[in-house]
Amino acid sequence: MLLIDCPHCGLRDETEFACGGEAHIARPLAENAITDAEFAEYLFWRDNPKGVFLERWCHTAGCRQWFNAARDTVTHDFIEIYAMGSMPASKAGKAAFADAWRRNTASEAAAKPSSKGGKS
Amino acid sequence: MAEGPDRGARRLPGGKPKYSVFSLMRNARRYHQDWQQAWRAPEPKKSYDAIIIGGGGHGLATAYYLAAVHRITNIAVIEKGWLGGGNTGRNTTIIRSNYMWDESAAIYDHALKLWEGLTQDLNFNLMFSQRGVLTIAHSWHELREMSRRVHAIRLNGIDSDILTPDEIKKLVPIINIDQSIRYPVMGGFLQRRGGTARHDAVAWGYARAADDLGVDIIQNCEVTGLRRKGNQIEGVETTKGFIKSPKVGCVVAGHCSVLGDMADIRLPIASRPLQALVSEPIKPELDTVIMSNAVHMYISQSDKGEMVLGAGVDKYNSYAQRGSFPVPEHMIAAAVELFPLLSRLRMLRHWGGIVDTCPDASPIISKTDVKGLYFNCGWGTGGFKATPGSGHVFADLIANDRPNSIAAPYALDRFQTGLLIDEHGAAGVAH
Numbered sequence: 020m021l022l023i024d025c026p027h028c029g030l031r032d033e034t035e036f037a038c039g040g041e042a043h044i045a046r047p048l049a050e051n052a053i054t055d056a057e058f059a060e061y062l063f064w065r066d067n068p069k070g071v072f073l074e075r076w077c078h079t080a081g082c083r084q085w086f087n088a089a090r091d092t093v094t095h096d097f098i099e100i101y102a103m104g105s106m107p108a109s110k111a112g113k114a115a116f117a118d119a120w121r122r123n124t125a126s127e128a129a130a131k132p133s134s135k136g137g138k139s
Numbered sequence: 140m141a142e143g144p145d146r147g148a149r150r151l152p153g154g155k156p157k158y159s160v161f162s163l164m165r166n167a168r169r170y171h172q173d174w175q176q177a178w179r180a181p182e183p184k185k186s187y188d189a190i191i192i193g194g195g196g197h198g199l200a201t202a203y204y205l206a207a208v209h210r211i212t213n214i215a216v217i218e219k220g221w222l223g224g225g226n227t228g229r230n231t232t233i234i235r236s237n238y239m240w241d242e243s244a245a246i247y248d249h250a251l252k253l254w255e256g257l258t259q260d261l262n263f264n265l266m267f268s269q270r271g272v273l274t275i276a277h278s279w280h281e282l283r284e285m286s287r288r289v290h291a292i293r294l295n296g297i298d299s300d301i302l303t304p305d306e307i308k309k310l311v312p313i314i315n316i317d318q319s320i321r322y323p324v325m326g327g328f329l330q331r332r333g334g335t336a337r338h339d340a341v342a343w344g345y346a347r348a349a350d351d352l353g354v355d356i357i358q359n360c361e362v363t364g365l366r367r368k369g370n371q372i373e374g375v376e377t378t379k380g381f382i383k384s385p386k387v388g389c390v391v392a393g394h395c396s397v398l399g400d401m402a403d404i405r406l407p408i409a410s411r412p413l414q415a416l417v418s419e420p421i422k423p424e425l426d427t428v429i430m431s432n433a434v435h436m437y438i439s440q441s442d443k444g445e446m447v448l449g450a451g452v453d454k455y456n457s458y459a460q461r462g463s464f465p466v467p468e469h470m471i472a473a474a475v476e477l478f479p480l481l482s483r484l485r486m487l488r489h490w491g492g493i494v495d496t497c498p499d500a501s502p503i504i505s506k507t508d509v510k511g512l513y514f515n516c517g518w519g520t521g522g523f524k525a526t527p528g529s530g531h532v533f534a535d536l537i538a539n540d541r542p543n544s545i546a547a548p549y550a551l552d553r554f555q556t557g558l559l560i561d562e563h564g565a566a567g568v569a570h
Contacts, residue, residue, distance in 0.1 A: 020464050034465045038455040040409065055555045063407035063498050063554040067396035069458045092410075093458050120405065 024100055027082045039075035041066050042087045043116065045130030053129045060126040069093060071115040073107060089115060151207040153348035154262035177343060178350035183357050186383035187215045189537055190375055191390055192362050192398065194218025195227040196338070197515060197522065198390035199345035199356075200530020201537070203261075206352035208531070209538035214354050215384075216346075217377060219361040223342030226392040229492030230523040231415050231437055231449040233428050235272040235333035237299050239288045242548040242560045243501065244295035249545055250528025251332060257527055263344030265336045266442060272333030272428040273307065275477075277322040281433060289328050300329050313424050313478055320476045322434050335428060335439055341526055365402040365512065372402070372511040388513045388537050393458065393493030395503075395516035404507050406517070407498050407554050412453040412491035413520050414462035418484040420444030425478075434473035435466075446484060448474060452494060452520055462491035494520050499559035504533055504542065504549040513537055514551070 021033035047053055047061055066072070072092050077085045089099040089112035099109040107113055121127055157175060166174055189205060191198045194216045206212045218224075234254055236247035258265045276282040285301070292299040304316040304324045316324045346356055357379070364376035365387065374383040389398045399406045425440040435451030450470040453462045467489065475482045497503060497517040502525070504515050515533040518525065532546040542550060553559055 032465075033463060040456075055557075059407075059555045060405070064405045065407055065409055067406070067408050067410055067456060068400075069394070069397050072456060074456070090455075092456050095457065095459060120400070120403075 021095060021097075023076065023078075023088075023097065025078045025081060025084075026086050026100055026102065027084055028078060031078065031081060035078060035080035037077045037079045039077055039085065042073045042075045043119075044121070045127055047126050047129035048132065049129040053125060057125040057129065060121070060124045061130075064121075064124075066119050066121060068115070068119075071098060071111045073112065073115050073119075075103075150256065151260045153203060153207050153352045154260075154344070155351055177347040178356050181355045181357065183215060183217075183355065183360065183377070183379050183382050186374070187355070188213040188384065189386040189388065190214065190382060190384040191216045191388045192375065193225075193390040193392070194222045194342070194346070194356060194358060195225050195390070195392060196223065196341045196345065196526040197392075197518070197529045197533070198388075199342055199349060200526055201388055201390055201515065201533045202354045202356075202530075203345045203349040203352070204531050204534035205538060206349055206354050209534060211538055212353040215382065216349070216354060216356045217360050217362055217375065217382075218356070218358045221358055222346050222356065223339055226492040226494065226522065227338055227342050227526075229413075229415065229490055230338060231439065231447050232335045232338045232523060233272060233333070233430070233437060233439065233449075234267075234336060234524040235330050235428075236297055236524070237272070237274075237289075237292050237328070237330040237333070238562060239291045240560050240562060241295060243562055244292065244297055245545050246528050246532065246549070247525055248295070248297055249531065250525045253527035253531060254336065255332075257344070261344035261348045263340060263347060265340045265344055267334065267336040268442075269332050269334040270426050270428065270439075271310075271329055271331045272430065273302070273310065273327050273329045274430045274432065275307070275327040276325045277431065277433045278325060282326045285326070285328055298330055298332055300331075302327050302329055311425065311427055311429065313480055314429070315477055315479055322431070322473050322476065324477070329427075333428065335441075337442075338523060341523075345530070362398065362401075365398065367402055367509050367512070370508070370510055372509050384511075386511045386513070386537055388515060388533060390515045390533065392495060392516070392518060392522060393460075395495050395514065399514070402507070402509055402512055404509065404512070404514070406503065406514070406551075408495045408503075408517050409456050410458060410493050410495050411455070412457050412459065412462035413449070413451075413494045414453070414467050414489065414491045415447065415449040416467060416486050416489040417441070417448070418446040418481070418486050421446070421484065424480065429477075431473070431477070434470060436470045436474050436477075438474060438478070445487065446481065452496065453491075458493055460491050460493055494518070494522075496520070498554070500562040501560035502529070502549055503551055504529070504536065504546045505551040506536070506540070506542070507551065
């Protein structure tokens with residue numbers, strides 16, 4: 020049983036939480052300008068690292084708030100819990116964000132407001 | 140395939156008859172201390188015509204069919220640990236083919252037909268037992284959905300029968316069909332050709348037959364990198380050095396994303412723990428496999444007498460080969476209510492295996508953007524039943540560099556075209 024430190028309610032059993040999978044997947048704004056293959060990166064392709072993983076959790080049976088976590092998928096150790104919309108602050112969390120292959124994808128580039136067709 | 144007059148006849152090479160009643164008597168006199176090796180333990184050669192990564196059931200089956208059907212024998216199977224030590228040795232050994240979609244029916248029934256003759260093909264007793272697989276419905280909605288699914292399954296020529304609670308009680312006397320329990324038995328459907336097989340024997344049987352045809356099975360050898368030159372695979376880096384090969388098939392459960400990352404291949408996979416447990420052995424009580432999708436429970440009794448129970452998949456990604464306790468706890472609560480005699484049974488072992496789950500709960504059998512690199516992965520919670528079929532079609536894909544009609548729908552590009560094979564509601568919950 021994992022004990023998860025909800026930023027609002029404190030330590031609670033994992034049965035109160037739902038895991039929302041990979042964090043920091045930005046929806047392409049230029050969705051009509053990118054190819055099906057690039058949209059699949061956003062929709063289906065998932066990071067699945069053996070090690071530090073940035074993921075979303077929701078305290079479904081508590082405050083019902085979403086938050087982000089950096090968790091090790093081998094030890095199950097929660098390295099860091101941080102707010103939705105923010106970036107990881109820990110060294111391992113920062114490295115996991117920077118090293119993720121998603122940073123170099125066309126779908127993520129198309130998620131930036133400055134990208135081609137971004138205003139549509 | 141195995142029906143008709145040739146049932147029992149051997150159709151494929153490999154697996155020399157080394158075992159007999161005389162060898163059993165001879166070895167009994169020596170206290171079974173020096174049985175011959177079932178397969179060699181070779182050092183890797185510098186290069187092979189094809190390399191299979193992963194020495195579980197699917198990988199060994201792929202190697203065997205490459206050698207036996209396609210006559211490609213200069214191949215190696217590379218295994219990080221020991222044969223069948225991953226999910227092949229961690230599953231609950233259920234075999235069935237009652238899937239709803241046509242694409243699933245094709246591959247799982249192809250596998251089931253191979254299972255029916257596999258003991259003869261490999262000349263190795265797989266203890267294949269077609270004891271029937273019964274899936275229970277716990278609500279009217281589930282029962283109606285089930286009958287819709289049964290009709291779809293029957294249209295594909297796969298046996299499937301709806302049973303009433305009374306018929307279920309007759310088939311499974313230890314089940315509680317009282318309508319007042321939390322998950323009452325409202326009905327169910329039975330595939331009589333379904334059943335179980337001895338999971339270790341599947342790995343051993345394929346390994347022995349493949350080795351007999353010249354396949355090198357290299358254990359305790361971890362793949363540390365996939366070397367590619369431009370768009371062509373060159374070989375694999377391993378803890379025993381670089382091994383050259385123009386064709387590499389990745390058949391790993393639990394680590395396919397890790398392998399994919401080595402060659403910059405992206406997969407839509409989430410690796411999760413799937414847990415199972417066995418009880419102390421008791422006298423024969425249950426000669427059918429029982430599954431319940433609603434409570435994520437499946438139970439059968441092994442030939443040793445242990446009750447084998449499996450749970451649903453854990454809710455977060457993990458590579459730890461252990462699960463979280465609430466998952467089996469939830470499953471056991473429902474199992475004890477359905478089978479009250481389980482309440483005083485002690486559980487002997489409890490374990491987790493890492494399963495690679497796909498968004499549509501169907502596997503990936505595919506070429507990749509890298510020429511000569513093939514993936515057979517993402518079997519999720521239900522790979523064991525498909526072992527022979529998976530190996531058979533994947534060997535065909537590697538040998539001919541194009542998928543056959545059974546494998547074609549499972550290509551990676553279905554996540555771009557949207558032609559998913561969505562077995563989540565139909566069969567992907569409990570296996």
